[in-house]
Amino acid sequence: MKANLGIGLVLLLLAPVASAQVYKCKGASGETVYAQDPCGGGTEPMKLRSTRAASQTAGEAANRSAVYRTAEMNDAGIAERNCLQSEQSRIYGPLEARTQVVDRQVAELDRRLSSSNSNLAGATAEAGIRAQISSLQQSLSAERIAADSQMSSARERCSANRRDRESQVQDKYSTATPSTSY
Template sequence: MHAMLKVVLGIALLAAAPWASAQVYKCKGASGETVYSQDPCGKGAEPVKLRSNRAATETAGEAANRSAVYRTTELTDAGIAERNCLQSEQSRVYGPLDARSQAVSRQVADLNRQLAATSDSLAGATADAGIRAQISSLQQSLSAERSAADGQMSAARDRCSAARRDREKEVHDKYSQPTSAAR
């Protein structure tokens, strides 16, 4: 009978082992630190509720949510890429123009100083006319360069915008396919 009791007790322990091993207790250690244990570790031991592992399969709702998040993220990325494209093009197109504009401003200021120093004689009037012609030429040149840069920037905006539209279409096509929930 004693042997039979050991066998029954052993089977009972084996059967209860999965539940016993799933229980975890939260206790305070000797130094006051938090300790987790499989066995109650004192009067203040608190059982901790464990979360079960998620199922390996994904529900249709979870797949739709994940797909919506990915779609939104990819569309946001397309917008960011367009903004980066525009900033890069603006630096490329207007950066040299801004440097040229500063140089022309310095030249015009220098010419204006020369203009103030000309005399009222006929030679001074001739020099004055020449200086004014140089200023006008510099300003016209800068205006033409700015107009060309504006045209380049307009074309760059069109390219950046087209790249965004293409990317948005790819994202839309990718996530409107029936198999997109399985991705």
């Protein structure tokens, strides 16, 4: 419903500018369909009447400007979210894959640890296995800290891009003087 309302609003705003032909056709199930191209042989374009004047009032111009400004501000927010999602995939994707590999390695080392002998040789092997597990976990922890730092920088970049874009939109619409005719 919201998408249809948005499309209707855009069409309403652009209707006076557009001068395309519209054809009234019958769809496959007998429903009425409107198209820009003729639907079949002998199809005549519809005669459209415009109820809008060729010029717009200052209020209409201000409304149009507000709609465009809001849309561009929303686009800046969407661009920031897309930027963050992309950076998160780029930064944390490899880390998650590495975490899975390390988890499998630790599970294998734990399996070996549980089957070690209870003699001196077994104790020495056990200490070595525990050292390997600790080393893998420390390495993964360091990688996670580095990824968190990269993501923090990426958040700042994405946010700065949004602020710049919003500032450009503010400047564009604060200096724009709405036109009163088409």
